[in-house]
Amino acid sequence: MSRESLGRLELALTDKKVSGRKLLVPYVCGGFGDWVETIYAIIEAGADAVEVGIPFSDPIMDGPTIQEAAQKALEAGATPSQILSEVRRANFSVPIAVMTYYNIIHHAGHERFAKELEQCGVAGAIIPDLQLDEATDWIRVSGENGIENVLLAAPSTPPERLKRLADNSRGFVYGVGRMGVTGERASLADSASEIARRLKECTEKPVLVGVGVSDAGQAALVSRVSDGVIVGSALVRRLLQGGGPQAAHDFVGELRRGLDDG
Amino acid sequence: MSIMGPPSASGRFGEYGGRFVPESLIPACFELEAVFNEAWGDPEFVGEYRRILTEYGGRPTPVTELRRFSQKLGIRVFLKREDLAHTGSHKINNVIGQALLTRRMGKTRLIAETGAGQHGVATATAAALLGLECVVYMGEVDVARQALNVFRMKLLGASVISVVSGSRTLKDAINEAMREWVASVDSTHYCIGSVMGPHPYPYMVREFQRIVGDEALVQSKEILGGKVPDYVVACVGGGSNAAGTFAGFVDTTAKLVGVEPEGGAAINRGIPGVVHGMRSNLLQDDVGQVLEAHSISAGLDYPGVGPEHSYLASIGRATYVTANDDEVLNALQVLSKLEGIIPALEPAHAIAYVIREAGKEIPLGSTALVTMSGRGDKDAESVAQLLGDDV
Numbered sequence: 001m002s003r004e005s006l007g008r009l010e011l012a013l014t015d016k017k018v019s020g021r022k023l024l025v026p027y028v029c030g031g032f033g034d035w036v037e038t039i040y041a042i043i044e045a046g047a048d049a050v051e052v053g054i055p056f057s058d059p060i061m062d063g064p065t066i067q068e069a070a071q072k073a074l075e076a077g078a079t080p081s082q083i084l085s086e087v088r089r090a091n092f093s094v095p096i097a098v099m100t101y102y103n104i105i106h107h108a109g110h111e112r113f114a115k116e117l118e119q120c121g122v123a124g125a126i127i128p129d130l131q132l133d134e135a136t137d138w139i140r141v142s143g144e145n146g147i148e149n150v151l152l153a154a155p156s157t158p159p160e161r162l163k164r165l166a167d168n169s170r171g172f173v174y175g176v177g178r179m180g181v182t183g184e185r186a187s188l189a190d191s192a193s194e195i196a197r198r199l200k201e202c203t204e205k206p207v208l209v210g211v212g213v214s215d216a217g218q219a220a221l222v223s224r225v226s227d228g229v230i231v232g233s234a235l236v237r238r239l240l241q242g243g244g245p246q247a248a249h250d251f252v253g254e255l256r257r258g259l260d261d262g
Numbered sequence: 263m264s265i266m267g268p269p270s271a272s273g274r275f276g277e278y279g280g281r282f283v284p285e286s287l288i289p290a291c292f293e294l295e296a297v298f299n300e301a302w303g304d305p306e307f308v309g310e311y312r313r314i315l316t317e318y319g320g321r322p323t324p325v326t327e328l329r330r331f332s333q334k335l336g337i338r339v340f341l342k343r344e345d346l347a348h349t350g351s352h353k354i355n356n357v358i359g360q361a362l363l364t365r366r367m368g369k370t371r372l373i374a375e376t377g378a379g380q381h382g383v384a385t386a387t388a389a390a391l392l393g394l395e396c397v398v399y400m401g402e403v404d405v406a407r408q409a410l411n412v413f414r415m416k417l418l419g420a421s422v423i424s425v426v427s428g429s430r431t432l433k434d435a436i437n438e439a440m441r442e443w444v445a446s447v448d449s450t451h452y453c454i455g456s457v458m459g460p461h462p463y464p465y466m467v468r469e470f471q472r473i474v475g476d477e478a479l480v481q482s483k484e485i486l487g488g489k490v491p492d493y494v495v496a497c498v499g500g501g502s503n504a505a506g507t508f509a510g511f512v513d514t515t516a517k518l519v520g521v522e523p524e525g526g527a528a529i530n531r532g533i534p535g536v537v538h539g540m541r542s543n544l545l546q547d548d549v550g551q552v553l554e555a556h557s558i559s560a561g562l563d564y565p566g567v568g569p570e571h572s573y574l575a576s577i578g579r580a581t582y583v584t585a586n587d588d589e590v591l592n593a594l595q596v597l598s599k600l601e602g603i604i605p606a607l608e609p610a611h612a613i614a615y616v617i618r619e620a621g622k623e624i625p626l627g628s629t630a631l632v633t634m635s636g637r638g639d640k641d642a643e644s645v646a647q648l649l650g651d652d653v
Contacts, residue, residue, distance in 0.1 A: 057551040058433065058537055060440045061284045067427055079549050102282055103536045107550030129536070131285045133272065154286035156447065165285070179286055180445035 007148040009049060009095040009123040009171035013206040013227075016048055022259040023172075023228025024219070025208055026235050026252055027099065029053040029069040031078025034244055036090050041245035042235075043094050046256030051126060051230060052087060054080050054100035061101075061128035063183030065233040068240060080104055081116070088120035097124030097150060097171065105130075110138050114145035124148040124171040132165050139168060150174050153199055155191040166203035175199050175209040175226060183233045184214040188221050196226035216258025223259055231255060265579055266468070266505075266512045266570065273461020276576055278569035281460040283440070283539045290447045295462040297367050302469060307362065314358050315473065318391065319348045321355075323474075325481040325631070330600040335620035337627065340491065341603070341634040342478040344503065351606065351636030352474055352503045353384035357453060359470035361388035364451040371395040371450040375439040377404055377432035377499075378561035378608070379411025380636055381455030386420035388453075396420040399439040401431040404560050411640055429554045432564050436538050456500025457568030460539030464568050468505040474633060475510020482631050490514045493630035497521050497611040498529070498582065499562035501571045503635035508580060516631075518580035520571060521611045523590075526555030528567035529575050529582040535566075542569040558587045558648065559607035559641070589614035591648060594638065604638035607645070 006014065013023055026042050028035050030052045039050050055070035055078055062070070080100070087096055098117065105113045105127065117125065125147055130138060132151055142149045148171035153162055156179060166173050177192035178185070192209050199207040209222045210230030219229045231252075238247045273279045281291055301307040315321040323343045332339045344352035357374075364372055372389050374396070376382030382398040389396035398420050405412055405424045415422050428434035436454075443452040457464045457471070482491050494511045496504035498520040508518050522530055528543040535544030537552050545553040545565040555563045574580035585593075590607060593614035598604045605613060612632045616624065624630060638645070646653040 057428065058437050060437050060538075061444070063441070064427070071428070074551065081549075103544075103546070103550045103552070106534075106536050106541075107546065128284050129282050129539075131281070131283065131288055133288075134280055134282055152285045154284070154288075156286050156289045158289060161288075176284075176286060179447065181441045 007123065007146065007170055009097060009148045010205065012095050013048060013172055017206050017227050022223040023048045023206060023208055024252070024255055024259055025049045025051055025228065025230045027051040027053060027230060027232030029055060029066065029073055029236060030083035031055060031073035031076060032069045033239055036086055037245040038239065038248045039090065039092060041249040042252040043092060045249045045252035047094060047252055048228070049095045049097060050092065051097050051099045052083065054083055054098050054104055056101040056104055059101060061181055063181040063233060065184070065237050065240065066182050069236045084116055084120040084122065087122060091121065095123035096121065097126055098122055099126040102127050102130040105138065110141040114142045114147050117147050118145045122147065124150055126150045126174060128152055132168060143170065152176050153195060155179050155195050162198060163202045166199060166205065169205060172206040172208050173199050173203055174230065175207055176211045177209045177222065178212040180212065182211050184237065185212045188213065188218040192222045193225045196222060200225065216254045219255050220258040220262055224262070228259065264513050266509045269461065269465050273465070275570045275573035278542050278572040279461055279464055280541050281539060282536045282541065283460045284444060286444045287447060291460050291462070293367065297363055298462055298466045301363060301366055307366070311359055311362055315355060319354050319358065320346060321473065322477045323347050325478060325485065327485065328601050331597060334600065335617065337620050337624055338629045339616060340482060340485065340631045342474060342507065342631060343634050344474060345605070345634045345637035349384045349387050350639065351380045351384065352471060352506065353381045353455060354387065355473055355506065356455065356467050356470040356502060357384040357388040360451065360453045361392045361394060364394060365392055367451065369449055369451045371446070372453045373397045373399065373439050373442055373450055374453045374455060375399045375432065375435040376455065377435070377563055378559065378640060379404070379408040379415070380561060380640065382422070383411055383414050383418070385453050386415045386418035389420060390418050398422050399425050399435040399442070401425045401435045403430045404432065407560060407644060408640065431554065432560070433552065433554070440538070456502040457505040457570060458500045458538060458540055458566060464540065464570055467502055468509055468570060471502050471506025472509035474503060474506040475508060478507060478631060479510040479514070486629060490516045491631040492628040493517050493519060493624055495519045495521065495612045495616060495630055496633040497562065497608045497635060498567060498571060499526065499564045499608065501568040503633050505568060505570055507633045508574065512579060518574070519615065520580055520582045521615045522582055522584050523557030523559060523562045523611060524584045524586040525557040526562055526564055527584045528565060529571060530584050534572070537566055540569050542572045543567050558590060559611070561606070561608045562611065583615055585611040585614040589618060591645070593617055594645065603634070605634055606636035606638045607641045609633065609635045
């Protein structure tokens, strides 16, 4: 794909990748605690893009940590529009991808939701329960509105499907690091490097691995194969335990150094 | 071609259904679809399924004419007696089918969600019969209100996991079972208890339950001298007993009526949405967060509904109505006293509709078949409380 046809998210990630940097995309739950300040802090600490969660009542791809943050955000009255308008006001200096579940988009309508994302300066969307076969219309509509829809590839995805999935993903390809839901693990699963290797073989797009990437050591290990990592639960746990933007800054700084030192 | 035939290649009934699950589960959905289609066309598999349901499950279940009840209402009412099937409800039909498929796929472990506990007990039973490991996910709230069923599952050798996330009821038990399935899909089959979830579940579970409607069609024709009942009525939560019943009658002249609980009426009060792997009618708020259902029957406390019911409603082939908690409690007592049959709270919704509409929506002199999807023993304690009685 020519450089001109790349979206904002893919362009930003590709430029950094080409410069030799490993990519770091932390997850922050929108509407939970001091989330806007947290995002400023983690950008300063070296995040290359940020995944902003729009909480959903029934998050089947999330483990207990992100479930808890999402539930707290919902109890505090968080809504998709309110989170998006804060993203717009904040005008972050790195690309933002929202992570949410499909019913939020289905309810709003594809066209309306894509336009709202675009108007709020969001670059990408990650929807774990909208797999390739169901995503055709949303990929088209979001694309027409300048939103890059990131598809997830799993350890169980067969080879032919993996290629199709990578071809249809925009922004980057999200390699799911293990068979399971989001959450911290004591060690990195072999499947994390394996999905990265399989994806790298079939796409030029940036390949980031998330789900079960829990600390700087694990991030560095999988990034020997992948172009970088997504880290969610390990960061959200620190916020749930009362660490504010400073704790997030410290942790993301650690991840950054881990990736930079290899 | 039946109105209730196979869904489209993408698993849709009209605009409803589909496969909205994480990528990790997609290969398992494809495998299940292929294995089910193959097995359902294999006389040996179907023969074993039917043999177990006959020798072990107590099929065919009878159709009973309710003489005193009918006289009081001025219409002829018949019950399809799924309450007499092994484990006390229609759930056994589905779990025997899925447990046999589990073995056919070479998997060794079953997981299931349960609300009232009937599907959990049925799954634990099928697992015991076929020597499979079984883990049942149940909301903490339901564990408390269905303690007897929790104990039955444990006796049958299953582990019961109390789910403390979200609203701690059926919808969260499904979420937790799906999360567990993502992590263990290699060895584990998720035995979904109703006509819901990603394709092929809504179709497959309806096919395993169609034995209810297929039997009832033959039986009611025998009783009615070759005619079919004017009305065929079943309660709807996820909608498995209704789907199985309707499948037998959908291509006849019978009017099909599904009865939803007033506090969990996805078709009557919901709009199309996506949760638990399917697009169907769903109770949701003004931004798409899923709402909790509330009724006196744990088995119908579900904010969604099987996609084929949304389809049947959209084309007008089935009508969906509601019954409220007071009508249901009354129906349960009326049927118990007039006929000596204590219904579960779920089918008491269908009975309540018949009582309310006899001589109104249902003209006097009509015939009506109601699926008695389960027996009332499990609810005795909560009904006693609601009636102000000490047990």
